[in-house]
Amino acid sequence: MxxxxxxxxxxxxxxxxxxxxxxxxxxxxxxxxxxxxxxxxxxxxxxxxxxxxxxxxxxxxxxxxxxxxxxxxxxxxxxxxxxxxxxxxxxxxxxxxxxxxxxxxxxxxxxxxxxxxxxxxxxxxxxxxxxxxxxxxxxxxxxxxxxxxxxxxxxxxxxxxxxxxxxxxxxxxxxxxxxxxxxxxxxxxxxxxxxxxxxxxxxxxxxxxxxxxxxxxxxxxxxxxxxxxxxxxxxxxxxxWGKSPKYNLKKGERFAGGYVEVLLDVDKGQIVNCKIHGDFFGKREVEELERLLVGVRHDPETLKDTLASVQFEEYMAGITREEFISCLF
CATH class of the missing domain: 3.30.930.10 (Bira Bifunctional Protein; Domain 2)
Structure with a gap:
């Protein structure tokens, strides 16, 4: 041997x-x-x-x-x-x-x-x-x-x-x-x-x-x-990470601006479906965020880059971009 x-x-x-x-x-x-x-x-x-x-x-x-x-x-x-x-x-x-x-x-x-x-x-x-x-x-x-x-x-x-x-x-x-x-x-x-x-x-x-x-x-x-x-x-x-089998994630957190719950379907490491719920307030429709996240790699850095140019306060008043990302994992 x-x-x-x-x-x-x-x-x-x-x-x-x-x-x-x-x-x-x-x-x-x-x-x-x-x-x-x-x-x-x-x-x-x-x-x-x-x-x-x-x-x-x-x-x-x-x-x-x-x-x-x-x-x-x-x-x-x-x-x-x-x-x-x-x-x-x-x-x-x-x-x-x-x-x-x-x-x-x-x-x-x-x-x-x-x-x-x-x-x-x-x-x-x-x-x-x-x-x-x-x-x-x-x-x-x-x-x-x-x-x-x-x-x-x-x-x-x-x-x-x-x-x-x-x-x-x-x-x-x-x-x-x-x-x-x-x-x-x-x-x-x-x-x-x-x-x-x-x-x-x-x-x-x-x-x-x-x-x-x-x-x-x-x-x-x-x-x-x-x-x-x-x-x-x-x-x-x-x-x-991307080799992971298809999975579903559900996570909710309460922040100063309200409660946020996210439901994700992920396949081959990419988000294929996204639903966002909660009691937060915002000027713009949260469905825009949902559509933005579909097709994005389920990875913290990638999602941070994807959301970098979003005026987040318009979707969720009192909730930061970083707080929202924490609900995605």
Whole structure:
């Protein structure tokens, strides 16, 4: 097995690297990647990003939001979390067999005194508490299996960053399941750093393989190709937000100038229908605003630009443009 060295903390690069390995590297080889992300929410391929993310929180704290190729639920990564990726050839025995990939991790943890087990379809737990969720992606006859390992993560932030109001959005996307979580370090006899854990885990996983294993460093040409994939997909609004399934949003707020309620239908990241209600006063018909917003990308900066030239007081006296935009998310 070939362990690919990757020191990047950029989630857009790291997810592009996974795509590069499964689609463009030697398909006769097996690969391992151990990697970390700067604070990020990683969205499952078929999820509604807006539904999964506390948008105000992630923007305030500078947390990345990136969609991955595999399905499953949203997860939070920070520098206390370690991710692992296996890429290998798929067959009937491997297809949708999550245990085939979680067992080496469980075995490695057992060798350092941590008793973990595979539970449900795709989780690894300690004492019934989840520390690893896994997912898979298939390309031709290859399978990519990746998972998180909460080693020494900020568990409070895990809950805060993935929490949105349950009644806010009615969506056809796949919702994440919240569960009790824990950190691996709390079950270790000796406290070590995440980097030390990464080095130890790599050593144990490579030792567990019968065939020759070694560490591989990408060439400048390969790194350039990964960055191309990063920029073309994982760094784009269209992939991370616009890829969300069709959804409906309903939100109301009371301001000094009155109560405003907005109902939006959004498809492929664009507003396709807008209705505005409330007890506010204005000189101009609010239907003009509704028509203006249809066809606009459901994104704060885009909407701010769209409304920049509007004399907002004429539509809603005593309500600012910024207050109205807050009702759109």
């Amino acid at each position: 070939i362990s690919i060295k990757n020191d990047s903390l950029d989630p857009r690069f790291n997810l592009a690297l996974e795509e590069y390995v499964i689609k463009e590297m030697d398909p006769t080889k097996d690969y391992l990647i151990l990697w970390q992300n700067a604070p990020s929410v990683i969205i499952g391929r078929y999820q509604n990003t807006l539904e999964e993310v506390n948008r105000e929180y992630v923007e305030k704290h500078g947390i990345n939001v990136v969609r991955r190729l595999s399905g499953g639920g949203a997860v939070y990564h920070d520098l206390g979390n370690l991710n692992y990726t296996f890429v290998t050839t798929s067959n009937d025995e491997i297809r949708n067999n999550f245990r085939r990939f979680t067992e080496p991790v469980i075995k490695a943890l057992a060798r350092i005194g941590v008793k973990a087990e595979h539970t449900g379809r795709n989780d690894i737990t300690i004492d019934g508490k989840k520390f690893s969720g896994t997912a898979q992606y298939y390309y031709q006859d290859r399978v990519l299996h990746h998972g998180t390992i909460l080693f020494d993560s900020d568990l409070q932030r895990v809950q805060e960053v993935l929490t949105v109001r349950a009644d806010k959005i009615a969506s056809k996307g796949i919702k994440s399941v919240r569960s009790r979580v824990t950190n691996v370090i709390d079950y270790m006899e000796e406290r070590i750093s995440v980097k030390e854990f990464q080095q130890l885990l790599e050593k144990l996983l490579l030792e567990d393989r019968a065939e020759e294993s070694y560490v591989y460093e990408l060439s400048e040409q390969e790194l350039a190709r990964v960055n191309e994939l990063r920029d073309a997909r994982y760094a784009t609004w269209e992939w991370n």
